[in-house]
Amino acid sequence: MANIVIDNIKKSFGAFQALKExxxxxxxxxxxxxLGPSGCGKTTLLRIIAGLETATSGDIRIGDRSVISLxxxxxxxxxxFQNYAVFPHMxxxxxxxxxxxxxxxxxxxxxxxxxxxxxxxxIEPYLDRYPNKLSGGQRQRVAVARALAxxxxxxxxxxxxxxxxxxxxxxxxxxxxxxLQAAGTTTIYVTHDQTEAMGLSDRIAVVHDxxxxxxxxxxxVYNHPATRFVGGFIGNPPMNFITMPVTGGKVAIGSQQFAxxxxxxxxxxxxxxxxxxxxxxxxxxxxQVRVAEPMGSHLLLTGSILxxxxxxxxPATETVRNGETVGLTLDPKRLTWLSPESGASYPAxx
Amino acid sequence: xxxxxxxxxxxxxxxxxxxxxxxxxxxxxxxxxxxxSDNGTPSLANMTTMVSDINFGRSVLNTFLLTLAVVxxxxxxxxxxxxxxxxxxxxxxxILWIWxxxxxxxxxxxxxxxxxxxxxxxxxxxxxxxMGLIERQTAWLTYQTPVALFIGIAIAExxxxxxxxxxxxxxxxxxxxxxxxxxxxxxxxxxxxRFTRITLPLIRPALxxxxxxxxxxxxxxxxxxxxxxxxxxxVLVGEAYNWQNQNQNYSVAAAYAVLIMVISLAxxxxxxxxxxxxxxxxx
Numbered sequence: 181m182a183n184i185v186i187d188n189i190k191k192s193f194g195a196f197q198a199l200k201e202x203x204x205x206x207x208x209x210x211x212x213x214x215l216g217p218s219g220c221g222k223t224t225l226l227r228i229i230a231g232l233e234t235a236t237s238g239d240i241r242i243g244d245r246s247v248i249s250l251x252x253x254x255x256x257x258x259x260x261f262q263n264y265a266v267f268p269h270m271x272x273x274x275x276x277x278x279x280x281x282x283x284x285x286x287x288x289x290x291x292x293x294x295x296x297x298x299x300x301x302x303i304e305p306y307l308d309r310y311p312n313k314l315s316g317g318q319r320q321r322v323a324v325a326r327a328l329a330x331x332x333x334x335x336x337x338x339x340x341x342x343x344x345x346x347x348x349x350x351x352x353x354x355x356x357x358x359x360l361q362a363a364g365t366t367t368i369y370v371t372h373d374q375t376e377a378m379g380l381s382d383r384i385a386v387v388h389d390x391x392x393x394x395x396x397x398x399x400x401v402y403n404h405p406a407t408r409f410v411g412g413f414i415g416n417p418p419m420n421f422i423t424m425p426v427t428g429g430k431v432a433i434g435s436q437q438f439a440x441x442x443x444x445x446x447x448x449x450x451x452x453x454x455x456x457x458x459x460x461x462x463x464x465x466x467x468q469v470r471v472a473e474p475m476g477s478h479l480l481l482t483g484s485i486l487x488x489x490x491x492x493x494x495p496a497t498e499t500v501r502n503g504e505t506v507g508l509t510l511d512p513k514r515l516t517w518l519s520p521e522s523g524a525s526y527p528a529x530x
Numbered sequence: 531x532x533x534x535x536x537x538x539x540x541x542x543x544x545x546x547x548x549x550x551x552x553x554x555x556x557x558x559x560x561x562x563x564x565x566x567s568d569n570g571t572p573s574l575a576n577m578t579t580m581v582s583d584i585n586f587g588r589s590v591l592n593t594f595l596l597t598l599a600v601v602x603x604x605x606x607x608x609x610x611x612x613x614x615x616x617x618x619x620x621x622x623x624x625i626l627w628i629w630x631x632x633x634x635x636x637x638x639x640x641x642x643x644x645x646x647x648x649x650x651x652x653x654x655x656x657x658x659x660x661m662g663l664i665e666r667q668t669a670w671l672t673y674q675t676p677v678a679l680f681i682g683i684a685i686a687e688x689x690x691x692x693x694x695x696x697x698x699x700x701x702x703x704x705x706x707x708x709x710x711x712x713x714x715x716x717x718x719x720x721x722x723x724r725f726t727r728i729t730l731p732l733i734r735p736a737l738x739x740x741x742x743x744x745x746x747x748x749x750x751x752x753x754x755x756x757x758x759x760x761x762x763x764x765v766l767v768g769e770a771y772n773w774q775n776q777n778q779n780y781s782v783a784a785a786y787a788v789l790i791m792v793i794s795l796a797x798x799x800x801x802x803x804x805x806x807x808x809x810x811x812x813x
Contacts, residue, residue: 232712253718265709269731269811282718312810330717 182243182256182333182366183208184229189238191224198224200390201238206383211360211367213377216387217413223338225387226370230336231255242334253282257334258327262342264319266311272298272322273307279330297325300359317348324356328363335365341376353379374414378402386410403452404516408523411450411516417480417491420451423520424486434465436510440517441526450516450525451485454478454493456508464507467492472500481506564784576785580773583782589764595680596755596765597748600687604744605737607688608696612703613725626700633693641757644686645671648758673762683763686754691747695740702736703729707813732813738805745801746794766790 184206191199198221206212214222227233229240231252240248247255258279266275274281276294285293298304301321311319320340327335340356341349357380360367371377377384378398385395386409394406405411411419424431426447431438433449440447459465467490469483479494485508492508500506517526568575580586611629615622632640647653650667658664670678706729714724730737752767761768770786773779 230716232715252716257716259713259716261709261713263707263709265707265713267710267713267728268813278714278719279717282714282723310810312812326717 183210184334184366184368185239185241185244186225186229187239187241189225189228189240190236191221191228191233192236197390199228199235202387202390202392204385204392204395206366206368209364209366211369211380211382213369213371213381213384214387215371215374215377215384215414218372220387221390222370222372222387226336226338226368229334229368230257230259255334256332257336258330258332259336260320260323260327260338260340262339264311264316264323264343266319266322266326268311270310271307272303272309272311272314275311275322276303276307276325276329278326283330293329293331294325297329300328300362301325301355316344317352320344320352324359328359328365332365335360335363335367337367337369339371340369342371342373349376356380374416378414384414386413388413403514404525405450406525408448408450408518408525411518411525415452417453417493419516420453420485420488420490420492421448421518422451422485422488422490423448433510434459434507435463436465436512438512438515442517442519446520448518448520450518451490451492451510452514453480453491455511455514456492456494457511458494458498459507459509462507464509467506467508469500469502469504469506472502472504561784561787564781565788566785568781576781579779579782580769580785580789583769585761585764585769589766589769592680592763593749593751593766596684596687596751597745599680599684600691601741601744601748603684603688604692604695605699605740607692608699608740611692611696612700613729615700616703626696629696630693632690633697635690637690637753638757640686640690641754644682644689644754645757648682671758671762676763679759679763683755683758686758687748687751690754691744694747695744698736698740698743699733702733702740705736705813706732710813731811734805735807735812738801738807741801741805742798745797749790749794749797766793 184204186202186204186206189199189202190197202221202225204212214225216222224233228235231247231250235248238248239246242255242257266272267278270278273294276297277290280290280293294307295304298307301324303318303321303325306314306318306322311322314322320343323340341352344352353376360380369377369380381398383395383397384401386393386401388407388409394401394410396404396406401410402414405414405419408421411421423446424433426440426442426444429439429443431440431447431449438449440449465485467481467483467485469481471482473480473482474496476496478496479498479500480491481494481500482491484490494500494506518524519526565576567573615625618625635643645652648670650669654670655664655667658668659666669675670682672679710728710732711724714728719727750767751765752771755763755765756768756771761772766786767790770783770790773786774783
């Protein structure tokens with residue numbers, strides 16, 4: 181078990197700055213996701229923590245010990261790779277035992293640890309098999325068991341579920357959460373899938389363009405995105421952003437008046453699609469619905485609000501026709517106000 | 531389209547099969563028959579002539595010694611070269627290209643290149659003389675200097691034949707995803723352990739192909755040996771050549787040819803058995 185301090189890490193590949201002064205502290209036993217689109221630098225950061233990549237500058241401390249100049253094996257961590265990297269020429273048992281063998285653990289300890297990890301991941305029936313005989317999900321379990329068998333202080337996971345099909349991914353996600361909670365290992369989890377990050381993490385660090393845009397609990401990040409990017413990246417459908425003129429510190433949206441943290445000019449309001457309610461006829465904020473999609477659990481409306489593209493969600497019990505205009509009531513407590521220039525959000529109103 | 535006419539693939543393949551059949555299988559059968567017959571009746575007379583020839587023992591010994599010296603060195607060199615370029619980011623293709631230049635040279639020309647280096651008036655002696663290490667021209671390639679002759683031939687063979695091994699090994703190394711090595715590194719494997727426990731087992735198929743190809747070629751060594759040593763260093767194919775051309779005895783030449791084939795087949799079987807490739811245990 182160990183805490184991790186990422187201190188001003190910079191990484192350049194030639195002229196390209198992959199990471200621009202990234203800092204993040206992860207507490208002992210915490211599960212933190214690095215969430216961001218491909219190419220944002222999240223995998224590079226993970227590989228720097230692992231020691232597979234060298235940082236241009238900055239420091240990494242694991243358990244209050246600087247590890248930046250140590251090779252991976254001396255950092256006290258284990259890693260699960262995106263394509264599993266389960267050794268095809270070794271049985272499942274030898275795969276899980278690999279880290280322990282490298283530590284020159286005696287056979288009794290190897291056996292005990294392998295059985296424990298295999299039990300956690302439910303792979304005992306396959307211990308004598310070779311990985312090519314296993315499905316993707318089973319191989320992923322082997323990879324996680326191999327990592328947990330060494331009882332690492334820190335567990336690094338690089339998109340571990342992205343090669344699985346949707347149903348299996350959901351199943352593994354739930355199981356990972358159970359297993360990792362039981363193990364209590366400090367975990368850094370890289371993903372581009374916001375539902376994975378939301379579902380698994382204690383905290384999410386949203387990475388964009390080589391920077392961490394926001395760190396917070398899933399609910400914080402979802403409800404109060406620090407930037408327009410975070411709001412747009414997290415949530416399905418993404419947050420709607422609608423630009424409004426401000427007059428006298430207030431904004432009139434439909435028939436509602438809102439006090440805003442700006443006195444004049446323009447402001448952007450960020451609207452989560454599921455926070456609206458359908459207003460009685462002729463009231464509220466008008467939305468011109470282009471397409472109405474009944475999704476079973478809810479009704480997804482795509483169209484425009486005040487001439488700007490928007491997606492909102494209504495209860496499945498509502499019926500809306502394509503081309504119809506519906507009135508929406510907004511919940512002032514669940515709106516996010518953002519600066520149109522910087523894209524940064526104003527602090528949430530108390 | 532071919533579903534309606536299932537014979538089309540066979541028709542397209544037929545010419546190559548006929549071609550190989552006519553130019554490989556027929557001569558093969560003829561050669562074997564030539565070797566084990568005398569005036570049209572089965573006989574071991576040619577074999578007896580071959581075995582009792584004064585150069586037979588030496589040519590077998592020389593061929594095996596050369597193979598045993600050259601092939602392992604070539605495999606180790608190819609693995610080293612392949613591992614070295616694997617770590618490079620830029621210029622990898624250029625280096626590989628330079629390393630494969632000897633492939634483009636015929637083996638007789640390769641022999642000539644090394645002859646120009648190692649003969650009495652060659653570059654080696656010039657350099658050694660220039661550095662004051664020798665007083666006069668030294669002979670390296672005579673029957674009186676068998677060790678120097680052997681080393682000279684081995685070096686020429688290594689120079690000429692390592693590239694093909696390296697190409698196969700590099701292709702094999704390229705198929706090993708880097709995550710395997712990274713995973714091993716994370717879990718504490720040293721570079722040497724990563725090489726022996728991860729890389730080598732995963733390139734078994736390439737290793738097997740390279741060993742078979744290179745060993746068979748080593749048993750067929752001829753032109754380089756002839757250019758450098760002539761008959762001072764008899765080898766099996768050289769003897770076959772002599773019986774064919776100098777002695778005009780096609781039957782004994784055929785006996786040598788069959789012997790070389792049997793040795794090659796045996797070596798191939800040994801490799802197939804020793805380096806088992808189980809597709810289940812590959813990436």
